[in-house]
Amino acid sequence: MSDLAREVLDVVLDAIDIPYAATAGDDETRQKILDQRLMQLVVSLRTLRDDPGRDAAWTLAYLREKLTEHPAAGYRTWDEACALSREGAR
Template sequence: MTDRTEPTAGELRELLAVVLEALDIPYPATVGDAEAHGKVLSDRAMHTVISLQRVLQEDGDPLGVEWTTSYLRERLAEHPPTGYRAWGEGR
């Protein structure tokens, strides 16, 4: 038995908000922008999966949900949704 505490609803909600931020990036404007969009989304999805795996592991996240949420935010900052024209951007 571990003495760790369960994450609060607020901590989990914050993690879910960051997960949404990671995956809900603008669609590419053209077929030519799809490759760059796919690379950005793939990188962000990979870090999201790593974070969710940590939180959902059977013995819990040893560093805590808050730490993992911060980790994911840092990785997202390293992989901003840039480098392609997004749908709705001006010409």
């Protein structure tokens, strides 16, 4: 696999592989974050596909920058809820 292909896969996973929410209310927040990240991802992937002369490294760096504007934060994750549950059981 080429370095560029690996970098594309890495940034795709960075965009969409965010922690699951603990509750339905948390999932609403998570979904909003994921929607924004998906939109940025789609725009970047279309740019890479449709403009082969475009600097792919720049496009991927720009996407990473845009993803930081929508961090996977502001909601309680499933893992956090499980950790709190385990602490309460002690």
